[in-house]
Amino acid sequence: MALDNGPVSGREALAELAQERVDHRFKGLPPDAYGLTLAELAAQRRNLFTDGFATPVLALSAERLEHNLKLMETYSARHGLAFAPHGKTSMAPQLFHRQIEHGAWGITLAVPHQVWVARAFGIGRIFLANELVDAAALHRLAAELDADPEFRFVCYVDSVRGVELMDAALTAAGAGRPVDVVVELGAGEGARTGARTEAECAAVADAVAGTRTLRLVGVAGYEGEVPDADPERVHAWLRRLVALAAGFDGAGRFEGLEEIVLSAGGSAWFDAVADVFAEVPALSRPVLKLLRSGAYVSHDDGHYREVTPFNRVPAEGALQPAFRLWSQVVSRPSPGQAFANAGKRDAAYDLDLPFAQAVRPAGGGAERPATGIAVSGLSDQHAWLRTAPEAELEVGDWLGLGLSHPCTSFDKWQLIPVAEADGTVVDYIRTFF
Numbered sequence: 068m069a070l071d072n073g074p075v076s077g078r079e080a081l082a083e084l085a086q087e088r089v090d091h092r093f094k095g096l097p098p099d100a101y102g103l104t105l106a107e108l109a110a111q112r113r114n115l116f117t118d119g120f121a122t123p124v125l126a127l128s129a130e131r132l133e134h135n136l137k138l139m140e141t142y143s144a145r146h147g148l149a150f151a152p153h154g155k156t157s158m159a160p161q162l163f164h165r166q167i168e169h170g171a172w173g174i175t176l177a178v179p180h181q182v183w184v185a186r187a188f189g190i191g192r193i194f195l196a197n198e199l200v201d202a203a204a205l206h207r208l209a210a211e212l213d214a215d216p217e218f219r220f221v222c223y224v225d226s227v228r229g230v231e232l233m234d235a236a237l238t239a240a241g242a243g244r245p246v247d248v249v250v251e252l253g254a255g256e257g258a259r260t261g262a263r264t265e266a267e268c269a270a271v272a273d274a275v276a277g278t279r280t281l282r283l284v285g286v287a288g289y290e291g292e293v294p295d296a297d298p299e300r301v302h303a304w305l306r307r308l309v310a311l312a313a314g315f316d317g318a319g320r321f322e323g324l325e326e327i328v329l330s331a332g333g334s335a336w337f338d339a340v341a342d343v344f345a346e347v348p349a350l351s352r353p354v355l356k357l358l359r360s361g362a363y364v365s366h367d368d369g370h371y372r373e374v375t376p377f378n379r380v381p382a383e384g385a386l387q388p389a390f391r392l393w394s395q396v397v398s399r400p401s402p403g404q405a406f407a408n409a410g411k412r413d414a415a416y417d418l419d420l421p422f423a424q425a426v427r428p429a430g431g432g433a434e435r436p437a438t439g440i441a442v443s444g445l446s447d448q449h450a451w452l453r454t455a456p457e458a459e460l461e462v463g464d465w466l467g468l469g470l471s472h473p474c475t476s477f478d479k480w481q482l483i484p485v486a487e488a489d490g491t492v493v494d495y496i497r498t499f500f
Contacts, residue, residue: 077189081161084188084497085109093482094413095124105482105495115393115490116427122395122465123409125476126486127365129493131389138384139363140169145383146341151175151194151330153361157477159496160188162364173219175359179204184499186211186218194330195222196289196359198251198260200229202236209242216244221284221328223251225262230274230281237280245282248275249328250315252308254292261288268311272320283320285328285355286312290336298379301336305343316350330357338376338383362473365389369419369471390476392421392468394450399462405452407466410445413479419471420445423452429463437466 085106089096097119100108113119115126143150149172154163163174163185173192176182179201182193199205199222212218224230237246250268253261262268268286275283286308290296293304312329321327327350332340337360344356362371366386377385394409414421423437439458444451450468454460470476477483478500485494 077160077164077191080188081164084160087497094480095121095484096482097121105497109492109494112491112493115484115486115492116465117490120393120484120492122393123407123413124484125390125392125413125480126484126492127496128387128389128391129485129487131387132365132485135363135366135386135389136165136169138386139360140171142337142341142383143358144170146345148332148341148344148356148358150358150360151192152364153177153196153333153359154185155181156361156474157364157496157498158184158500159477159483159498160184160190161494161496163188163190166364172355172357175361179207182220183207191215191217192219193221194357194359195220196287196330198223198225198229200232200236202232202239205233205236205246206240208246209237209240209244212244212246213242219247221247221249223260223287224248224271224275224281225251225253225260227270227274230271230278234278234280242280245278245280247282247284247328249285249287249330250275250283250311252286252288252311254288254290254304255294257294258292259289261292265307265311265314269315272315276320283315284324284326285321285330286315287328287330287357289333290331290339291333296336298339301339302343305331305339306346309343309347312354313348313350316352321350321352324352326353326355327351328355328357330355330359332358332360334360334362334371335374336376338380365473365476367471367473367476368422368424368469371471371473388469390470390473391424392470392476393427394466394468396452396460396462396464396466397449399460402456403454405440405454405460407450407452407468408448409450409468410448412447414445414450414468415470415472415475415479416445417472417475421450421468421470423466424469425467426460427465427467429461429465434467435459440466442468 153175175194251261394407398406423440439455443453483496484492
C-alpha cells in the first residue's frame, strides 16, 4: 500500500483495505469465501456459527467493542484528559479510526514500523511512547514531517546520548521541521526506560535545547512500571512527573510553545492519572494532559479484568471483554480430559491460559456455560482441557474461550470477524504486526 498522508487519504486507504480479497492467509474464514473482497464478505452478513467459518476462529463482539470505545471516550472527557490510545494493542487501522471518531486526540505507538502503518492509513497525530535513535527511521520521519505540515509527532528522549544520535541523524537528513520530544521520567530503579532523576531529566532537556533539530514540548512517563506499584506509590510518582513539568516551565524551557504536553497512562492506573492530572497547577501555557491506555478496546477475561481501574471506581462504568476464541473439540480420550484445536498459535498465553466459557453442541442447540471445563495447558495447536464429571462435552462441540492480554491476542490474527450477539458477522478487522 502506498504511503498516504492526511485524513482524506486515510479514508481512501480504508476503502482500499475493504477491497482486499479473502484467501489462504486468513485463519478461520469460510473456504467458499475465497476470492471475495472483505467488503463483499461483510455485506453477506454470514453467521459465525452456521455459515462456514472454521475453527479455530477469533471473533470480536460488535456490541462490546462499541461499549468500550464509548466508555473511554466518556471517561476521558469527564476528567479533562486528551486521549491517545496505544495502538500497539491492536495494530488495526480500522480501530485507530474508530478510536479517533470516539474523541481520541491521536494514536500512541511504540516502534517505527507501527508509525508507518498508522501514516499509511492517514493518522495525523502520533505519540511514540519510546525513544527513537535509529538513523534510518529518523530520516524517514524527517521526510514525513517535511511533506505534511499538519502531521503532529511526539516521542520520548531520556539521555544526552540519545539526543546526540537524533540530532546527528536529523541533521544528515536535512530535516526542515524539528521533531517534538518529551523528556521521559523513569518510574524508578529497576523500571524500564526513562531518566531516573530530575537532574538527569534537566540534562536531557539542556541537550535538546542545544539542537536545531529537536524541540522540547513536555514530559512523560509510564506509571505501570512503578516498582511494587500500589495507589500510594503510583500517585507519588505521578506527582513527581507533574512537578517536573512545572519545574521545567518555571525555568522557561517551554517558551514559544502553544501547549505543554504532559503524558502518562497505561491500562492499569488511569484512575490515578486522572486524579493527579486534575491537580496540575496553572502553568505558563495550556497543558495537553494526554492519556495513553490501549487495552481497553477489547479488554479481556484475565489480566486486565483483574487490574482495570474500573474495579476501584465502579461508579465510572465497566469495560467488557470483547474477544472470544472459538475452537472445536477434536479428541475426548478419557472422562477427565479433552483436546480442542486451538493452541499457542491462536491464543494469548503469556499472562494467563485461556478460560473455557461456553459450549455450542455439534448437533445444534442452545449455547451453554462451559461448566466443569478448564484449560490446563496449550500445545502449538491444541488446548488441553481438564473436564469434571459434570462437564457435558463431545467431540465436534465448539468451545468458546476467553483470553487474557489483548496485546498478544490481536497479533496472532491477521483478520478478525466482528460478530453481533446472534453471531452475525458485520465487519472484519485487519491487523498489521
